[in-house]
Amino acid sequence: MSPKVAFITGGNGITGSAILEHLVKKTDSTEWSKIIVTSRSPFQAAVEDDRITFVPLDYTQEVQTLIDAMLPACSGVTHAFFSSYIHRDGFEALNVANHGLFKNFLDSLLEVAPNLECCLLQTGGKHYNVHLGPVPSPAREEEPRRDSPIGNFYYQQEDYLFEKQQGATWRWNVVRPEAIIGATPKPNGMNEALTIAFYFIVCKEMGIEAKMPSNKRYWDGHDDASDARLVADLSIWASTHPHAGNQAFNVTNGDYFSWRYMEPRLAAYFGASASSEQTFATPHPTEGGPCLDLSLSQWSQDKRQVWERICHRANLPEASSTWDAGTWAFQDWVFQRTWCATLSMNKAREFGWTGYMDSYKSFTDAFKQLEKQGVLPKSN
Ligand SMILES: NC(=O)c1ccc[n+]([C@@H]2O[C@H](COP(=O)([O-])OP(=O)(O)OC[C@H]3O[C@@H](n4cnc5c(N)ncnc54)[C@H](OP(=O)(O)O)[C@@H]3O)[C@@H](O)[C@H]2O)c1
Structure with a gap:
């Protein structure tokens, strides 16, 4: 099997940096030959590896601008991990700020990466509206969406992912953590x-x-809570196990x-x-x-x-x-x-993931x- 090529967005963030660190520390070039990392601001790497290439990208820019910046470094990408996020303290402002970010990412990725095998979108507990009011707990992945008057940008992101994957050969995953516990290379x-x-x-x-x-x-x-290292572990596992393809998974420490x-x-x-x-x-x-x-x-x-x-x-x-x-x-x-x-971890376990953390x-x-x-x- 030829080695895989990762494309990680949000490389300066709490999740993107953890996915990068996971690949650097736990894999070698026979498995993952290249790791392309992107973030909006200059890269603040916590790890070093010859396999890393950094490409600065701002996903609020035009898709063609993104494509131009991604070529040729990203043409071999097989596995993409979307962890870009714009934080706003108000929930309505959060939806507005993140609108379009994922669409621009996916549109540009699909233009430059013909060998794509899996695209993973990270969302979180807000998918279940845990931030807005009481919801069934632990929340299970198959629960119906709970719309709210202010909307939920995660639903737009997921729907766009599902729509673009229709009839394609690549798989999708969605990963939903709770509060992520970790250290970032820069403020997040x-x-x-x-x-x-x-x-x-x-x-x-x-x-x-x-x-x-x-x-x-x-x-x-x-x-x-969700340790950033576990979020990374589950993300790599889900994206590389075809039987876990086209599935959403919660990810928490398990306690x-x-x-x-x-x-x-x-x-x-x-x-x-x-x-x-x-x-x-x-x-x-x-x-x-x-x-x-x-x-x-x-x-x-x-x-x-x-x-x-x-x-x-x-x-x-x-x-x-x-x-x-x-x-x-x-x-x-x-x-x-x-x-x-809280979130249920039963689905990932049933699919064979064994991660946990105190x-x-x-x-x-x-x-x-x-x-x-x-x-x-x-x-x-
Ligand atoms: N953190 C948590 O506790 C938590 C909990 C549950 C779910 N989640 C979810 O996990 C997902 C990822 O969040 P996170 O906490 O890992 O993010 P984060 O640590 O805040 O990092 C966000 C990343 O997105 C990048 N970014 C910001 N604006 C961008 C733009 N316009 N174009 C391209 N990249 C941009 C940032 O780049 P620069 O830093 O380089 O500017 C940074 O690398 C989000 O959906 C979030 O809601 C997070």
Whole structure:
């Protein structure tokens, strides 16, 4: 069998960089001979490999402009992974910003890659509207779509993928993670591990309890998360196993946890204190509406000086600016929910994928990686 050629979009992002890292660390040139990476801004590679070619692309540009930039580097592409994303803090603005991005990607790809075998689109839990209100949990891939008045850009992306694949020889996959836990080479749109790390470190510095910035219903309930390395693993697996072709798969760590017990463990990693006996302002919020005892967006506004002091003392002056990489409003989206919204992993398992990850380890591995990158001071 001839070696495969990967095309990864969103190469500076939390997913694209993890897919790249997976291919570099776990495969060789007999399996994957070339890895083409694209991102909008200059490449900030976390890994090195002779197989990597970087092509900067902005998917808001005309398709012909993209085609011109992709030729000839991309003509041998066999497997494409779409992880480009424009973050906006408002859900309506998010739909508008991402409209057209995937269409331009696919239109240009199909013009330049005649040997395409699989095109994988990454979406996420928002497919099930987990961000908008209570939905059946754990959500299963086969559930009918839940339309909302504000729409959902993932449905447009999927529909375009399905439409273009009709009658073609290549396969499609859709991969749907929950909050992705990992470290990015540059600031990105949604980064739970980084954001809560800032919170714990600053609370410790201020000598205050790191109370869970959420509500009692969410804190008491159950949740899940998706390690970026697992998202990469499932993406490569699905795209290279023809029996898993033309299928959507959820991808999470495979365990469910309660923030009531997870949050104090994560706080302890940084030497901050948090309690599983925390009291909340609203003891039992009604299911469905948003509720936050503490908004991280607001909380973060006057903590920059504390962060700078920590970085200065840790001899990490360049980390001072990373405060702006905290994805505060995204974290408020997640923690304001008064419902549990998890994803089922049964389908991928039935198809033969065996990946899993302990979620505590997932968080602490990301913290360690961020420390290694000099984004966070060493915790001990
Ligand atoms: N992060 C999470 O916690 C999470 C959770 C569930 C689902 N998801 C979903 O996963 C998918 C990928 O998101 P992500 O979090 O991996 O993204 P991300 O880390 O924010 O990275 C986004 C990537 O898209 C690139 N990009 C932005 N605008 C672009 C444009 N106009 N043209 C080309 N590339 C552009 C960025 O390029 P530059 O950085 O180079 O500018 C970056 O490489 C999205 O559908 C997202 O909703 C993410």
